[in-house]
Each structure stands twice: as structure tokens, then as C-alpha cells.
Amino acid sequence: MNAERAVIDIGSNTVRLVIFGGPPRAPTILLNEKVTARLGKGVAENGRLSDKSMQAALAALARYATILRLRRVEHVDAVATAASRDAENGPEFLAAVRALGLDVRLLSGEEEAITSATGVTAAFPGACGIVADLGGGSLELVDIEGTNCTHGTSLPLGTLRLPQLRSEGSVRFTRRVHKMLEAADWTGSAGLPLYLVGGSHRALAHYAMHALDWPFDDPHGFSMSADEALNLCQVIDRGKLSTSIPMVSASRLAMLPDAAALLAALITDLQPERIVFSSWGLREGLLYRQLSPAQQALDPLLAGVTTFAEQLGCPRGFADTIAQWTSHASIPHEEGHDRLRLAATMLSLAANRMEPNLRAEESVEWALRKRWVGIDGEGRAMIAAAACTNAGHEAVFPQLERIASSRQLLAGRIWGLAIRLARRFSGGTTDALTQSALTVENGELVLSLRESVATLYTSAAEKDLKALAQVLGMKPVSRILVTESAAIT
Incomplete structure (x- = not known):
């Protein structure tokens, strides 16, 4: 089948x-x-x-x-x-x-709106805000909170209708949009993210990314503050458009001023905190609705990375073991970082299937440019930092500093050093990790080993342990457990 x-x-x-x-x-x-x-x-x-x-x-x-x-x-x-x-x-x-x-x-207007919003909630688990899907014939608006999609409405504000509506002048156009929103009870939602779906919105994202010389070229997950988005809309509305934007067709480029004018009106009325672009919408929403509850509950980032890594011969089980083994070697982190660390582990292991001279660059490309979902730019940068550190780069790639904070990149580097230690010490075997442990005790980073795997602790492993301990600000200690019954914790 x-x-x-x-x-x-x-x-x-x-x-x-x-x-x-x-x-x-x-x-x-x-x-x-x-x-x-x-x-x-x-x-x-x-x-x-x-x-x-x-x-x-x-x-x-x-x-x-x-x-x-x-x-x-x-x-x-x-x-x-x-x-x-x-x-x-x-x-x-x-x-x-x-x-x-x-x-x-x-599809009815409400069905279209709710299905598109379902695609957004599938791509951004736990998202709370408003979805605006701009098509050729209509604009769909939906409230989202977690997996709940409500207050779906469809307005006759599609890109093929906008030229005629805007011909009356910008003031009358803005007033008309406001009246439509008001009639549909779409006012007073200030402070929530606005998720933008549709080809013209993706073209806006590509335009913004090109103008900023952004390190990514996939618009999915690209985010701007509301003020930044308004400034962008004003620049486009004044007709200051580049003649050629990568990934944007001439027909989409011609629609940008209309799409920008509508977005400016939406920002003025809805007062969102920020703008987030989503490549997932109606089509992905249709697929998601066909899944079982158990499938819907899966983490989309880990589902995608797992399949990708396993195609390169890296089983999820070994990555889980490394992630557990290295779990103590980290700085205090935010909720959700454990899943990023696991994704970084899988991609780092997959990169080791590449030629040595390609590993760092290839794994950073995977982290930054593959269309993962359920991850933002900062998360991508953290995974990229882990991947290039695992590959032996002492410093992260400079472009990552534009995306994530120094603390986030430090966390990524620590993940990478820990993965490198686990991978090289164990020789790629699960048994070596189950017969050893990496723990933190009174300011010391302690590697405990049973005698059965003591010969794995070579000068290379000692060097990796020292490198990780130094970044953590700890003293490296190795300990051989002479009694085979001694607990490994």
C-alpha cells in the first residue's frame, strides 16, 4: 500500500x-x-x-x-x-x-479558516494567538490556543480583491478593513502573536529576510516585532521594492504592496505583540486532522529529526541513551530545551556519517535550513552550535550570534561538547554508556566507569572531559568503580 x-x-x-x-x-x-x-x-x-x-x-x-x-x-x-x-x-x-x-x-469559509489554523497549531505546538491566512479570494482569521481553533471567519480581502479596494486611497482602505474586522468582532485582541499563512505572506517574509541578510532562507518560523513589520510594510507601500528577491516570483512581487497594506491595517487593529510566518496552513491542517490522537500528540521536531537521522543510519535509541547520559552536563535552562538537546544529539550523530571535512558545515546547514517544525530561530541556532562544537569547532559560526543570545549559544556549545565526549568515549556503543555515568558533584564533573569499560578512558576521552568541564567552570574527575556491583548514577 x-x-x-x-x-x-x-x-x-x-x-x-x-x-x-x-x-x-x-x-x-x-x-x-x-x-x-x-x-x-x-x-x-x-x-x-x-x-x-x-x-x-x-x-x-x-x-x-x-x-x-x-x-x-x-x-x-x-x-x-x-x-x-x-x-x-x-x-x-x-x-x-x-x-x-x-x-x-x-469548504465553507469557517471550515477553511479552522483547517488553516489547525495547520499552524500542528507546526507550533502550544501556540496562542491569531492566525491570518491570506489567499487570492479571502482572508481567514482564527483564534488559536493550544489545539483549540475558534472564532473562525472569512473576509473578502484576498489578494485578487485588494487592488480594487486600495484604489479608493489608503485612508478609505484602512477604514474599510477596520469596519470588516469590527463587524466580524475581530478587535481588542492586543498582545498576542499574529501567525501569517499564505503565499503572499511568505513572499513578505522572503522580502524581509533578504533585506536583513538573514542567515535562514526558509520563512517558516521567521518572526518580527509588530513595529518592525509595520516599518517593512511602509517601505513596501512606498514602492521601494527590489527588482529581484530570491524565492519570490514576479507575480508575487507585484502583489507585495497590497499584502503589505493589508498587514499594516491588521497590525493597527489587532495590535499583535509580534508577527510569525508559518509555511504550514490549510494543506497541512488537512493532513493533521487525519492523524490519530496519539500521532497528533507527537513532537513534530523530534518526529522529523528522528526520521532524518535514522535514514542516515543513526537509531533513535542510541541518541536517547546519549541524551540521558549527558543530561547533568548543562547550565540551568528553560522549559523545552531537553527536546532541543535530543534533536541536537540526533543531528550530531547523523553528521558523523559524513566525511570529516563536511561534518560541521553540513550539520549547521541541517540545523538552520531544513524545514523542521516545532522550533524557532533561537532553537535552530542552539542546535547548530551543538552540532559544530561536536564536530570539533571551538567557536560557533559567526552568523549564529545574530540569531540567539550568548547564553543560548553557550548552552548549545555545552551540549555539543557533552555529545562529543559520549560519542568518542563510548566508541558508539550503548553498553559503554550504561556501564558509566557523567554526574556533577560539589562543583566537579565526574565520569564514573566500571572496570569492564575502564580501558575506554584514554587521553582523548580525558581531553574531551576537561574541555567540557572547563566550559562548565568545573573540575574534571574520572573514577573507576572497582566493585562491579557499585551503583552507576
Whole structure:
């Protein structure tokens, strides 16, 4: 049975097929195709889908249906959103889609909003704030708190409608947005993060990252303060756009001023604390809803990193053992750092499957640039610091200092030194770690070993222990337990 899962998203601007593989809780994209059919353009102009847009969409959908048949993908979720929902001839168009053998569902505005927000909560476990998903035909807004998605609404503020709305002038446009929000009871939510979803929002993130020369190129998880976002919107609204932005198409670039004007109006009304960009939205929300409660409860970061590391021959069990063995070798840390330390352990072990001259650079690239979810920029930087320290670099890469605090990077370096000690001392064996222990006792970093593994403690292991103790500000001590029954703690 083919484990691949597919989503067909018939949107107002694009018609897209995405085929997913990988772990269910952290799916990876195997195929991503889109056609810019602009179904919503005619709807915005005269309330109907144009013949040209329907022909483009149906041609794309016929191709998608053939691809799915040839790949034998059995799990397919096809949905249509605002343009098909609002168009006078929407039912006729959807009948033509079904004639292609695609069992398409028409989502209501609330369903679209809640499903998109579900994708955000799946990517940011425990998130609390507001989701704003900007599509071609509509803007969806949803309150999120943990796994709860409420107060979903859909407003006619899609990118294909914005040019006409903005033609009345910025003051009238801002006032119109305010009235729509007020009518939908979307005011007075100050101080919460605003999570932005949709292609135009991702283009805004790419623009900001390019302007800042940011070390990442994946917009997922990129964050700005509300004031920084307002300044960005003002720059874009004044027309000071670069002619070419990596990862942003010319058509998306042309939409940026409209998207920026809408975001500025949302920030003014909703008063968020900060802006967070999410690459997960409707399509990922559809996948997440199909998971069992046990699968939904999994940590998406650890699910993704585990699968990646195991593909390189690094079993999760050994990483768990190292993470437990090194757990005392750390500075006081915040809640959630243990999962980051485990992820750093897995990636560090995976990097050791690479050629020595590639390990540091490759593992830092993995930490910073792979599309992990359930992690922010600071967490990525901490994992990168651990990975390059594990690979033998005494100093972290300079770009990390732009992302995380010195204390966070110090924590990452300590993780890396501890992983390096465990990995090299044990020779990659679990038994060596279960017959030894790394503890902190009265300001000393103590490595206790049973006699059966005492020969593993060489000058190289002594050097690694000293390096870790020095960063922790402790005295390194090694202790051989001559009695095999002595407790290893």
C-alpha cells in the first residue's frame, strides 16, 4: 500500500497538488506543483469564474489526476475554497472537476479558516494567538490556543480583491478593513502573536529576510516585532521594492504592496505583540486532522529529526541513551530545551556519517535550513552550535550570534561538547554508556566507569572531559568503580 498522501488545493489564485511522504507528524514534500489559474479574478470582477481560468484549472487538475493514478496514491484530499464558493458558476465548475475522477469538497469559509489554523497549531505546538491566512479570494482569521481553533471567519480581502479596494486611497482602505474586522468582532485582541499563512505572506517574509541578510532562507518560523513589520510594510507601500528577491516570483512581487497594506491595517487593529510566518496552513491542517490522537500528540521536531537521522543510519535509541547520559552536563535552562538537546544529539550523530571535512558545515546547514517544525530561530541556532562544537569547532559560526543570545549559544556549545565526549568515549556503543555515568558533584564533573569499560578512558576521552568541564567552570574527575556491583548514577 502506498503511504504517500496528497492534497489538491483549488484556491482563488493557484491550483496546487502536493504529495507528502515521511513521518505522518512531520510530513515532507515529495512533489509540489501549481498552476496560477486566478479563478478568483473573475469572481472579484463580475461574480463568475472566467472560462479562461476554468480551462487553466481543469487542465492542471487533469494532469494531477493522472499523476496520482500513475503514482498509485490512495490517500487524496481535494478541496476548493473561496473562488469556487463565491462564484455564481461555482457548482458547474466543481461538477467538471468531479468528472475528472477527483472527489472534491467545497469548504465553507469557517471550515477553511479552522483547517488553516489547525495547520499552524500542528507546526507550533502550544501556540496562542491569531492566525491570518491570506489567499487570492479571502482572508481567514482564527483564534488559536493550544489545539483549540475558534472564532473562525472569512473576509473578502484576498489578494485578487485588494487592488480594487486600495484604489479608493489608503485612508478609505484602512477604514474599510477596520469596519470588516469590527463587524466580524475581530478587535481588542492586543498582545498576542499574529501567525501569517499564505503565499503572499511568505513572499513578505522572503522580502524581509533578504533585506536583513538573514542567515535562514526558509520563512517558516521567521518572526518580527509588530513595529518592525509595520516599518517593512511602509517601505513596501512606498514602492521601494527590489527588482529581484530570491524565492519570490514576479507575480508575487507585484502583489507585495497590497499584502503589505493589508498587514499594516491588521497590525493597527489587532495590535499583535509580534508577527510569525508559518509555511504550514490549510494543506497541512488537512493532513493533521487525519492523524490519530496519539500521532497528533507527537513532537513534530523530534518526529522529523528522528526520521532524518535514522535514514542516515543513526537509531533513535542510541541518541536517547546519549541524551540521558549527558543530561547533568548543562547550565540551568528553560522549559523545552531537553527536546532541543535530543534533536541536537540526533543531528550530531547523523553528521558523523559524513566525511570529516563536511561534518560541521553540513550539520549547521541541517540545523538552520531544513524545514523542521516545532522550533524557532533561537532553537535552530542552539542546535547548530551543538552540532559544530561536536564536530570539533571551538567557536560557533559567526552568523549564529545574530540569531540567539550568548547564553543560548553557550548552552548549545555545552551540549555539543557533552555529545562529543559520549560519542568518542563510548566508541558508539550503548553498553559503554550504561556501564558509566557523567554526574556533577560539589562543583566537579565526574565520569564514573566500571572496570569492564575502564580501558575506554584514554587521553582523548580525558581531553574531551576537561574541555567540557572547563566550559562548565568545573573540575574534571574520572573514577573507576572497582566493585562491579557499585551503583552507576
